[in-house]
Amino acid sequence: MLGLMQDRPLLITTIMEYAATYHPDHEIVTRAVEGGIHRTNYGEIAQRAARLAHALTRLGIHQGECISTLAWNSYRHLELYLAVPGMGAILNTVNPRLFPEQISYILNNSAARILFLDLTFLPQIEKLADKIPAVEKIVIMTDRAHMPATSLDNILCYEELVAAEDTRFDWPELDENTAAGLCYTSGTTGDPKGALYSHRSTVLHSLSACTRDSLGLSSAEVVLPIVPMFHVNAWGTPYAATLSGARLVLPGAEMTGENFYNLMRDEGCTIALGVPTIWLALLQYVATLKDQDLTSLPIKNFIIGGSAAAPSLIDSLEKTFDATVIHAWGMTETSPLGSVNRPLAKYAHLSDQQKMAIKVKQGRPPFGIEMKIVDDDGHDLPHDGVAFGRLMVRGPWVAKGYFKQPELNILDDDGYFDTGDVSTLDPDGYMTIVDRSKDVIKSGGEWISSIDLENIALGHPQVAEAAVIGIAHPKWQERPLLIIVPNAGETPTKQDILDYLQGKIAKWWTPDDVVFIEEMPHTATGKTQKRALRTLFSDFTFG
Ligand code: AMP
Numbered sequence: 066m067l068g069l070m071q072d073r074p075l076l077i078t079t080i081m082e083y084a085a086t087y088h089p090d091h092e093i094v095t096r097a098v099e100g101g102i103h104r105t106n107y108g109e110i111a112q113r114a115a116r117l118a119h120a121l122t123r124l125g126i127h128q129g130e131c132i133s134t135l136a137w138n139s140y141r142h143l144e145l146y147l148a149v150p151g152m153g154a155i156l157n158t159v160n161p162r163l164f165p166e167q168i169s170y171i172l173n174n175s176a177a178r179i180l181f182l183d184l185t186f187l188p189q190i191e192k193l194a195d196k197i198p199a200v201e202k203i204v205i206m207t208d209r210a211h212m213p214a215t216s217l218d219n220i221l222c223y224e225e226l227v228a229a230e231d232t233r234f235d236w237p238e239l240d241e242n243t244a245a246g247l248c249y250t251s252g253t254t255g256d257p258k259g260a261l262y263s264h265r266s267t268v269l270h271s272l273s274a275c276t277r278d279s280l281g282l283s284s285a286e287v288v289l290p291i292v293p294m295f296h297v298n299a300w301g302t303p304y305a306a307t308l309s310g311a312r313l314v315l316p317g318a319e320m321t322g323e324n325f326y327n328l329m330r331d332e333g334c335t336i337a338l339g340v341p342t343i344w345l346a347l348l349q350y351v352a353t354l355k356d357q358d359l360t361s362l363p364i365k366n367f368i369i370g371g372s373a374a375a376p377s378l379i380d381s382l383e384k385t386f387d388a389t390v391i392h393a394w395g396m397t398e399t400s401p402l403g404s405v406n407r408p409l410a411k412y413a414h415l416s417d418q419q420k421m422a423i424k425v426k427q428g429r430p431p432f433g434i435e436m437k438i439v440d441d442d443g444h445d446l447p448h449d450g451v452a453f454g455r456l457m458v459r460g461p462w463v464a465k466g467y468f469k470q471p472e473l474n475i476l477d478d479d480g481y482f483d484t485g486d487v488s489t490l491d492p493d494g495y496m497t498i499v500d501r502s503k504d505v506i507k508s509g510g511e512w513i514s515s516i517d518l519e520n521i522a523l524g525h526p527q528v529a530e531a532a533v534i535g536i537a538h539p540k541w542q543e544r545p546l547l548i549i550v551p552n553a554g555e556t557p558t559k560q561d562i563l564d565y566l567q568g569k570i571a572k573w574w575t576p577d578d579v580v581f582i583e584e585m586p587h588t589a590t591g592k593t594q595k596r597a598l599r600t601l602f603s604d605f606t607f608g
Pocket residue numbers: 250251297369370371372373374392393394395396397398401427484485486498500501590
């Protein structure tokens with residue numbers, strides 16, 4: 066027998082309409098790409114999303130086709146986030162930091178006829194123009210006064226496009242499983258792969274993100290997503306903030322510690338989200354400020370994901386701002402929130418050191434996400450915090466396949482997706498990433514976690530960034546090489562670093578060598594680019 070409750074579909078338009086009805090005056094603040102601060106609110110955003118949907122309809126866009134963006138975190142991008150899926154089309158956010166070949170691959174794969182572009186990215190697209198034949202029109206996300214000179218002839222101006230349109234749109238009542246968003250994995254091997262989110266998965270993910278044990282967004286919070294809207298939907302914050310009515314502060318194109326700090330201070334941000342390198346930039350900037358009481362800022366939570374949050378980073382952020390760091394894990398294929406680290410009440414009495422040992426874990430899955438770890442034969446491993454294996458996840462916001470790649474079966478027999486991460490699960494359900502499976506160092510039949518070694522090396526006061534890669538070894542198969550970027554003006558020696566590690570790691574984990582470089586290569590999503598390091602040190606041998 067079926068229940069007798071109403072079958073209202075879970076649609077992105079319902080998120081928008083709720084915000085417009087119940088939080089119309091809650092602000093969306095943007096550091097505008099053209100300069101200055103721009104202020105709008107959910108009421109206006111919903112009206113402008115309606116105008117945009119009319120304009121797209123006029124341009125011949127119909128349900129099921131993709132619209133691509135190369136754009137920063139801004140109110141116009143939020144309008145696209147709401148209007149495009151709302152009318153039944155698919156929003157494909159493209160990461161402008163990818164290689165040109167990857168960007169053209171994505172634009173050809175999504176076959177978007179219209180590309181929305183922030184001013185910053187026009188030169189990139191001018192160079193790619195003859196490689197993206199499907200793109201018929203490029204909309205520059207600005208007003209007439211800021212329209213740039215360009216060699217392209219198929220250019221439209223965003224503000225002109227929407228200006229004359231109606232502020233009401235008859236949003237279709239779609240099937241909640243209709244595709245809504247398309248994000249590509251950063252593709253460290255092969256071509257990028259598209260995760261195709263649905264309205265249902267997006268709404269469920271947003272509801273989950275708002276819970277107290279997850280990101281904890283609510284109408285009382287002021288949220289600063291520094292994680293870009295071109296990378297896994299800024300971890301879902303544009304939708305979760307709209308759903309909750311949180312005040313949304315968007316940093317635009319200025320990815321500097323100064324911009325992050327000024328927005329946190331001037332807009333009273335309470336929750337900020339980003340990858341570890343962002344927080345390094347913030348900490349470096351605030352270290353230059355004199356006589357500022359940073360602990361009195363209203364910031365409560367820094368949410369860190371994308372790469373492991375080292376204890377030294379957690380400690381610095383918490384002490385500098387008198388805030389709490391929340392470590393989270395996820396991936397493009399998981400929308401992305403797969404686990405969030407909130408402490409259980411029973412940990413309240415633990416010492417700071419014991420609490421830190423828990424905080425560095427990647428956290429517990431929220432309701433909806435199921436996790437298991439398996440060995441190479443697919444057998445379940447115990448959740449004892451010690452055994453480690455391939456992390457497998459399933460849930461209503463986890464991918465079951467890739468866009469236009471029906472031949473790829475990415476699930477096991479029980480419907481779990483193989484994340485490619487190697488993890489432990491402890492008896493309380495906290496997951497710890499040991500490594501990406503391809504980054505783990507295989508030494509003498511045992512595994513060394515590059516993340517653990519990096520986290521410990523980062524605790525050295527002269528170390529800014531650290532990365533560990535495996536180097537082929539005639540006897541042990543692989544041994545760790547520790548690569549370090551020192552803090553500005555510091556010149557630690559190999560022996561300083563090895564002395565520091567001693568006693569903190571098992572002796573056989575000790576790196577066989579330590580080398581120093583000036584700048585760490587990063588991927589388009591802010592992770593350490595291990596592949597580039599492997600290339601850089603491809604001829605390296607231990608002396
Ligand atoms: P992406 O799909 O580009 O967001 O990358 C997802 C991958 O980033 C995951 O599979 C992990 O390897 C890594 N990752 C994400 N969050 C964390 C974290 N908190 N700690 C360690 N690795 C992480």
